[in-house]
Amino acid sequence: MRYLLIEDNETLARAVVDRLVLDGHVVDHAEDLATAADYTATTDYDLILLDIMLPDGDGRTFLAQRRSAKSRTPVIVLTARSEVSDRVGLLDLGADDYMVKPIDFSELEARCRAVLRRRGGEARNVISFGDLEFDSLAGTLKIDGSETSLRTRELRLFEIFINAPNQLFSKSKLVDRLFSYDEEASENAIEVYVGRLRRRLEGSNVSITTVRGLGYKLEQR
Amino acid sequence: MSGPRTTGSIRQRLLVLLLLGAAVIAVLLYLVVQSVARQIAQESQDNILAASAISILDSTRVKGGELSIDLPYSALSMLGSVTDERAFYAIRLNDGFLSGYEDLPVSGDYGGAATAFRSATYLGEDIRIASTRRSFSTDEGQALLEISVAQTLAGMNRTLARITRISLLVGFGFFVLSALMALFIARSTIRPLHRLTESVSRRGPSDLRPVAAPVPSEMAPLVLSLNKLMARLQYSLTRSEDFIAEAAHRVRTPLAILRTQAEITLRRVEKPENRQAVREMIRAIDESSRTAGQLLDHAMVTFRTDSLSREDVALHALVQDTVDRLGPLSELKEVSIETARLDEAVVPGDAILLQNALHNLLDNAIKYASRNCRVTVSLARSPSQATITVSDTGPGFPDGGSVKLLDRFARGDNAGSVVGSGLGLTIVKEIVLAHGGEMELKNNEEGGACVVLSFPLA
Numbered sequence: 001m002r003y004l005l006i007e008d009n010e011t012l013a014r015a016v017v018d019r020l021v022l023d024g025h026v027v028d029h030a031e032d033l034a035t036a037a038d039y040t041a042t043t044d045y046d047l048i049l050l051d052i053m054l055p056d057g058d059g060r061t062f063l064a065q066r067r068s069a070k071s072r073t074p075v076i077v078l079t080a081r082s083e084v085s086d087r088v089g090l091l092d093l094g095a096d097d098y099m100v101k102p103i104d105f106s107e108l109e110a111r112c113r114a115v116l117r118r119r120g121g122e123a124r125n126v127i128s129f130g131d132l133e134f135d136s137l138a139g140t141l142k143i144d145g146s147e148t149s150l151r152t153r154e155l156r157l158f159e160i161f162i163n164a165p166n167q168l169f170s171k172s173k174l175v176d177r178l179f180s181y182d183e184e185a186s187e188n189a190i191e192v193y194v195g196r197l198r199r200r201l202e203g204s205n206v207s208i209t210t211v212r213g214l215g216y217k218l219e220q221r
Numbered sequence: 222m223s224g225p226r227t228t229g230s231i232r233q234r235l236l237v238l239l240l241l242g243a244a245v246i247a248v249l250l251y252l253v254v255q256s257v258a259r260q261i262a263q264e265s266q267d268n269i270l271a272a273s274a275i276s277i278l279d280s281t282r283v284k285g286g287e288l289s290i291d292l293p294y295s296a297l298s299m300l301g302s303v304t305d306e307r308a309f310y311a312i313r314l315n316d317g318f319l320s321g322y323e324d325l326p327v328s329g330d331y332g333g334a335a336t337a338f339r340s341a342t343y344l345g346e347d348i349r350i351a352s353t354r355r356s357f358s359t360d361e362g363q364a365l366l367e368i369s370v371a372q373t374l375a376g377m378n379r380t381l382a383r384i385t386r387i388s389l390l391v392g393f394g395f396f397v398l399s400a401l402m403a404l405f406i407a408r409s410t411i412r413p414l415h416r417l418t419e420s421v422s423r424r425g426p427s428d429l430r431p432v433a434a435p436v437p438s439e440m441a442p443l444v445l446s447l448n449k450l451m452a453r454l455q456y457s458l459t460r461s462e463d464f465i466a467e468a469a470h471r472v473r474t475p476l477a478i479l480r481t482q483a484e485i486t487l488r489r490v491e492k493p494e495n496r497q498a499v500r501e502m503i504r505a506i507d508e509s510s511r512t513a514g515q516l517l518d519h520a521m522v523t524f525r526t527d528s529l530s531r532e533d534v535a536l537h538a539l540v541q542d543t544v545d546r547l548g549p550l551s552e553l554k555e556v557s558i559e560t561a562r563l564d565e566a567v568v569p570g571d572a573i574l575l576q577n578a579l580h581n582l583l584d585n586a587i588k589y590a591s592r593n594c595r596v597t598v599s600l601a602r603s604p605s606q607a608t609i610t611v612s613d614t615g616p617g618f619p620d621g622g623s624v625k626l627l628d629r630f631a632r633g634d635n636a637g638s639v640v641g642s643g644l645g646l647t648i649v650k651e652i653v654l655a656h657g658g659e660m661e662l663k664n665n666e667e668g669g670a671c672v673v674l675s676f677p678l679a
Contacts, residue, residue, distance in 0.1 A: 009474060015481030097546070100514060101477035104507070105484060110549035152555050172496060176487055 003027045006036045006059065007051040007078065019105050024163035032056045047112055048075045060093055067094035074115045078103060113137065127162050130206040130220040134162050143204045150200065153178055157193050161208065161218035170215040235407040243399030251392030258384040266377055270351030271336045273300055274370040278355050286360035300372050309371040314364055328352030328369055347374040413437050417444065429455040476510045515644040522574060522648050526655035531569040536607050539572065540600050543579045547587065555592045558583065561599040566607035568676045570656045578652040581645045582611050582672055590615035606678055612671035617664035
């Protein structure tokens with residue numbers, strides 16, 4: 001997926017980019033509306049993340065312009081304003097969703113996924129590995145052509161693995177990626193989800209292997 | 222808020238002054254009527270007495286050099302016949318008694334007039350005496366004949382008493398009438414002031430338009446200053462709204478950066494105790510950010526409920542939107558959120574506030590419900606009210622949903638490690654109350670928390 005992040009705060013932007021890249025996305029960063037306009041003129045993005053208060057204008061103006069130009073790229077607004085009237089106004093202007101800063105990354109991921117799924121269809125994001133075909137938006141996994149569907153955390157856990165096959169993930173890192181910080185999550189929970197994924201992957205030439213004391217990785221047999 | 226210091230009421234002052242004036246006039250009126258009536262009564266009695274005396278005098282002839290008095294019957298009958306007054310007379314000649322009642326008191330001072338009047342006491346009764354005299358030429362020379370006619374005053378006193386009573390009544394009636402008029406005057410004088418007060422106090426704090434209704438010229442300076450004051454208030458309110466938005470930005474952006482950095486750090490840190498510390502850092506950041514957000518929300522709610530707008534809000538659409546928006550979040554927590562019954566219901570109110578209330582409620586439900594539980598939202602419409610019910614299959618409220626949870630910063634015992642400020646339900650309650658609705662916390666029979674919000678329709 002190709003994302004455009006429009007955010008003037010460099011530190012925050014870098015962090016968002018880091019995190020999205022980690023999830024396997026390509027992210028361009030524009031610091032102001034002028035740069036953003038240049039980017040959008042030359043590149044088609046799957047999703048735009050838009051800050052409201054920018055050095056050269058209001059993000060809402062940008063949003064309104066794009067909508068009047070019939071651009072269908074979904075937009076998620078990142079706002080520090082917590083006044084609800086702003087939020088309502090945003091949706092009226094054609095934002096697909098909004099998030100109030102500070103951003104919880106797992107929530108941002110979830111919202112991006114939901115928006116992309118709702119926009120549906122054209123933006124396919126199918127990854128193949130071994131005899132697997134995985135559509136992260138639809139949440140469908142095809143093993144040798146036969147389809148099975150994954151739900152919520154299974155889906156997200158599998159996404160982490162398949163975005164970086166053969167890479168080792170420690171349990172604690174998986175906890176960070178899978179659970180938001182206001183949840184009590186133990187590493188045992190990861191074992192439960194890995195167990196479920198393994199059952200889903202039965203019959204495939206791909207499996208999740210345990211590296212004792214270190215963690216898990218997705219491997220082709 | 223304590224009332225302003227007052228220096229008495231204008232209306233009361235006006236009323237007291239008017240009543241005092243009316244009382245003085247009423248007393249004067251009484252005295253004048255009384256004295257005029259007395260005088261008239263006295264005069265008419267005197268006239269009758271004088272007429273009677275004169276008629277006796279007129280019937281006196283000098284016959285052959287001798288005085289002959291033929292006491293006319295009518296002269297005395299006119300005195301005694303109408304009332305049961307007793308009448309007396311005395312005829313004196315050259316200061317010597319001639320006929321009648323000898324000891325009837327002598328006449329008063331003529332003082333140049335033809336008739337002299339005096340009041341006296343005779344035989345234990347008050348009497349009025351009229352005397353008149355004339356000189357006759359007789360054989361014995363000039364004779365001064367004086368006729369005195371007297372009448373008791375019982376009837377006269379009765380008349381006077383009646384007059385007193387009537388003039389009292391007149392005075393009192395005048396006073397009552399004046400009092401009523403004073404009341405009316407006081408009220409109609411104060412009315413423009415009342416109208417102004419009402420038109421100002423009926424406004425919400427956000428309605429800061431200048432007073433446009435016409436006022437009496439004496440009040441114009443007051444209204445002018447009031448309008449200026451409101452313009453200043455409007456200005457500072459706008460500024461504080463901007464301030465709230467700005468504060469949100471200023472507080473939360475650094476928090477956002479801090480949180481992101483912490484998350485990135487967490488990825489690099491390997492030691493379990495360090496990881497634990499960073500996780501706790503993130504939780505603390507989340508908590509302050511959430512609290513800041515809710516404090517700002519709370520300020521916004523207080524501000525908006527003070528001047529509640531009453532537009533038609535389609536609750537069903539609002540419920541559906543809010544549920545849809547929370548979908549990704551609930552998915553993240555593995556909580557399923559669904560709408561059961563969704564009647565169409567339109568209530569008058571502030572859409573932004575109502576959405577905020579529902580959002581807070583659902584956010585709470587998702588947050589405190591345990592994994593894999595189900596949150597159900599339903600909207601039922603009865604003839605008189607719309608009821609939103611949010612129930613979950615989680616652990617339920619501690620104490621079966623005590624009212625304490627609705628207090629500011631109160632948190633349930635089961636809040637445990639869940640990040641929250643304790644303002645959520647307070648905000649919901651204030652919004653519901655501002656819309657004239659009710660809020661109930663309870664636990665479902667099969668366990669799980671249930672919050673019922675009911676709003677009156679139209």
